[in-house]
Amino acid sequence: MLKTFAKGGVHPPENKLSASRPIESLPLPQTVSIPLSQHIGAPPAPLVQKNDQVKTGQLIARGEGFVSASIHSSVTGKVVKLEEVMDAGGYRRPAVTIQVGEDEWMPEIDTSPGLIKEFDLSGKDIIEKVKEAGIVGMGGATFPSHVKMSVPRGKKAELLIINGVECEPWLTSDHRLMLEKGEELLVGIRLIMKALQVEKALIGIENNKPDAIEHLSGLCLGEKGISVVPLKVKYPQGGEKQLIKALTAREVPSGGLPIDVATVVHNVGTAFAVYEAVQKKKPLIERVVTVTGPSVKKPCNFLVRTGTPVSHLIEAAGGLPDDTGKIVSGGPMMGKALNSLQVPVTKGTSGILILPESMSVRKPVLPCIRCSRCIFVCPMGLEPYLLMTLSEKKMTEKMEKEHVMDCIECGSCSYICPSNRPLLDYIRLGKAQVNQLIRSRKK
Amino acid sequence: MDKLLRVSYSPHIHGENSVPRLMWGVIASLVPAFVLSVLYFGLGAILVTATSVLSCVLFEYLIQRFIMKVPPTVNDGSAVVTGVLLAFCLPATIPLWLVALGALVAIGVGKMSFGGLGSNPFNPALVGRVFLFISFPVQLTSWPLPMGFKTKLVDAATGATPLGVIKEGLLNNQQVPPLMDDIPSHMQLFYGNMNGSMGEVAAMALLLGFIYMVVKKIIPPVIPLTILGTVFVFTGILWLANPESNADPLFHLLTGGVMLGAIYMATDYVTSPMTKKGMVVFGVGIGVITVLIRRFGSYPEGVQFAILIMNAFVPLINSWFKPKRFGEEVQHG
Ligand code: SF4
Ligand code: SF4
Numbered sequence: 001m002l003k004t005f006a007k008g009g010v011h012p013p014e015n016k017l018s019a020s021r022p023i024e025s026l027p028l029p030q031t032v033s034i035p036l037s038q039h040i041g042a043p044p045a046p047l048v049q050k051n052d053q054v055k056t057g058q059l060i061a062r063g064e065g066f067v068s069a070s071i072h073s074s075v076t077g078k079v080v081k082l083e084e085v086m087d088a089g090g091y092r093r094p095a096v097t098i099q100v101g102e103d104e105w106m107p108e109i110d111t112s113p114g115l116i117k118e119f120d121l122s123g124k125d126i127i128e129k130v131k132e133a134g135i136v137g138m139g140g141a142t143f144p145s146h147v148k149m150s151v152p153r154g155k156k157a158e159l160l161i162i163n164g165v166e167c168e169p170w171l172t173s174d175h176r177l178m179l180e181k182g183e184e185l186l187v188g189i190r191l192i193m194k195a196l197q198v199e200k201a202l203i204g205i206e207n208n209k210p211d212a213i214e215h216l217s218g219l220c221l222g223e224k225g226i227s228v229v230p231l232k233v234k235y236p237q238g239g240e241k242q243l244i245k246a247l248t249a250r251e252v253p254s255g256g257l258p259i260d261v262a263t264v265v266h267n268v269g270t271a272f273a274v275y276e277a278v279q280k281k282k283p284l285i286e287r288v289v290t291v292t293g294p295s296v297k298k299p300c301n302f303l304v305r306t307g308t309p310v311s312h313l314i315e316a317a318g319g320l321p322d323d324t325g326k327i328v329s330g331g332p333m334m335g336k337a338l339n340s341l342q343v344p345v346t347k348g349t350s351g352i353l354i355l356p357e358s359m360s361v362r363k364p365v366l367p368c369i370r371c372s373r374c375i376f377v378c379p380m381g382l383e384p385y386l387l388m389t390l391s392e393k394k395m396t397e398k399m400e401k402e403h404v405m406d407c408i409e410c411g412s413c414s415y416i417c418p419s420n421r422p423l424l425d426y427i428r429l430g431k432a433q434v435n436q437l438i439r440s441r442k443k
Numbered sequence: 444m445d446k447l448l449r450v451s452y453s454p455h456i457h458g459e460n461s462v463p464r465l466m467w468g469v470i471a472s473l474v475p476a477f478v479l480s481v482l483y484f485g486l487g488a489i490l491v492t493a494t495s496v497l498s499c500v501l502f503e504y505l506i507q508r509f510i511m512k513v514p515p516t517v518n519d520g521s522a523v524v525t526g527v528l529l530a531f532c533l534p535a536t537i538p539l540w541l542v543a544l545g546a547l548v549a550i551g552v553g554k555m556s557f558g559g560l561g562s563n564p565f566n567p568a569l570v571g572r573v574f575l576f577i578s579f580p581v582q583l584t585s586w587p588l589p590m591g592f593k594t595k596l597v598d599a600a601t602g603a604t605p606l607g608v609i610k611e612g613l614l615n616n617q618q619v620p621p622l623m624d625d626i627p628s629h630m631q632l633f634y635g636n637m638n639g640s641m642g643e644v645a646a647m648a649l650l651l652g653f654i655y656m657v658v659k660k661i662i663p664p665v666i667p668l669t670i671l672g673t674v675f676v677f678t679g680i681l682w683l684a685n686p687e688s689n690a691d692p693l694f695h696l697l698t699g700g701v702m703l704g705a706i707y708m709a710t711d712y713v714t715s716p717m718t719k720k721g722m723v724v725f726g727v728g729i730g731v732i733t734v735l736i737r738r739f740g741s742y743p744e745g746v747q748f749a750i751l752i753m754n755a756f757v758p759l760i761n762s763w764f765k766p767k768r769f770g771e772e773v774q775h776g
Contacts, residue, residue, distance in 0.1 A: 007767075007769060010458065012456055012458065090450070241769060241770070245769075251769060251770045252770055253771075254768060254770040324448070325448070326448060326450070326451075326455065327448055328455050330453075332453075332454060333453060333456070334454070335453055335455065336453065337449065337451055337453075337455065339448055339450045340448075357449075359455075359456065360449040362451065362457075363461070366462055366516070366519070367559065367560055367561035367562070368561050369462055369465075369521075369561050369712045369713055370561060370712050370713050371465070371712040372663075372712070372717045372718070373460070375717055375718060378766070379769065380768065380769045381766045381768035382766070382768065383765070383766065385717070406768060406769065406770075409453075411454030414454050414457070415454050415456065415457055415458050416458050416460065417460075418460040418461050418462050418464070419461075419462055419561075420457065420461070422452075424452065424453070424454065425452050
């Protein structure tokens, strides 16, 4: 029996069309727009002005404060605008727009392909380098990685978990990275282990990627303390809490963090970025992005510089299909629908999913038939049908008592409901109401 | 190349399930029981089922269209399910106007008066059936003998159900073992070759439907298993304690409406609990009440009442038996 998490979960059709497509470097676009806030912290002030020349990898905004990440230019060229652009969530964010010229990297960055295995650094140094390189969680939440690599006082980390689950249907960027950059990845994992002072790391990979499991298991043979664990395919196994449960049977307490059960979770993309940052002095300015969808001509995995407009990726994948109804940044379960093709790729963009009109329209909502399916699939043990009703009636306190804040917004409930009820939409509203209530109490 | 894009919140895909798909799945699983009831009771079984289904659908349509003034939703299949289930717990030779009346009560009172699908506390088919049973006890308990297409539509030869035979005998101070001689063998009971409501008799076909629904993930198996298990254990204890005045547990599972009730009536989504724990409590409750009525009440069969009684407890069960939350014990520990 393969391991998986115990409670709930769904298994949508996997549709990993681009799984066998090697990572290709995407030609540079004419301009890039790099949003200054690519993480959940406050946006830093830009260090460049209009008409400045910048080089690839040059720092253009320094993360202020602890929970904040630095931003680097992903191209060489001239700063043409310091204006707001629309991000994937539909918000306007301050950004630096650069007209792309001849690619010239900062001199200290090692752009040679060679693998550098050895390092002789303290944990502190590693964390400092990760912070300088502006690395954030690349699975989508984009939380600054150096914060997650610094164990808070009074806590202890025992185990590093590397998330190679890629449980979202359609996406294959992590899969390709594991296949093509396995050795670099393992060095990255060693670096994170050193920073956390742990002796053991587990790489969790779902069983629908047997080639990645085999490849990394082979590489792990020579590595002390690192092993690959194949997992049964089940969404949302890539959720931190679900992954920890699947691998260690430990349950992160309600309202707690992984470190409360002595574990830290990092995504494979992040581990690779840590390798490049520490061993190659390369800041996080590019990432692998899957471009896919039922009508996409050439589903692909591209190595893309941050700030590249989504339209550029879609062109390279064969152009926008005629039947396009919706474009999602990220996977179909948790991704965000874009309202413009000019939205730039950021550090957290794992994929661009182009859905045809027929898959973009929601089906008509019927009354709840109390079939329990939403309860059975909720990985957090909540009662989505009840939370939706409470949210509709604005019964905020009751919602808090029903633990609406435990919801990880995985969307399994809305996915499964035979009455097509928009459960998660209402639960999100409910969470916002409860958040307000909690804030008003603190005043 | 900017074109108008649709924007909505995640998730952006939806599973295969839909209410019609589930309801038609239930209907498909009832086909074997229907076929057997036609083999046992002939034309009457077809007429009663057709009348019941058509009346339920028609009444739902008319009430939604003209009284509630909402767009009719009859093609979701739920009225068809109610129609089939109502027919299945009636004798095959019942006058058709009574069937239509039962359908009116099932849909009108049992379902629509509460607001329609999803809002009714009681299983509509059972509401219709119990109304008929109380108002027309004679017609509702004239069980035709299973004579296939030779079963006459009017003035058919009738006889008591196996449960009725036992109840009657016990009231006349007879003992169970000799009474069993008048009753078909357990194997015959399993095939459904006995006097009874048309769709209730064939345990074999109902179990087939149950397996189909579980495999197709239409219902979880919890409720039927706990009801049947409870009935088996409870009647087993009574039987071991006193075989002279109690029928054996297998007899209890194979007769009356307990199979149909456990598999189809008690598993109605709308009127059963929402969590696995709640479902177990609900199932045990139905099993216990059924046996109490059968053994100590004045009716030979009690499963319909048992389900309706437990339906009334569902809101309480739902608020008592919550799912186990992720990370909860750790928090309290
Ligand atoms: S899945 Fe949908 S219909 Fe079923 S109980 Fe939940 S909200 Fe109601
Ligand atoms: S309630 Fe939240 S955690 Fe539970 S299934 Fe729905 S989205 Fe996922």
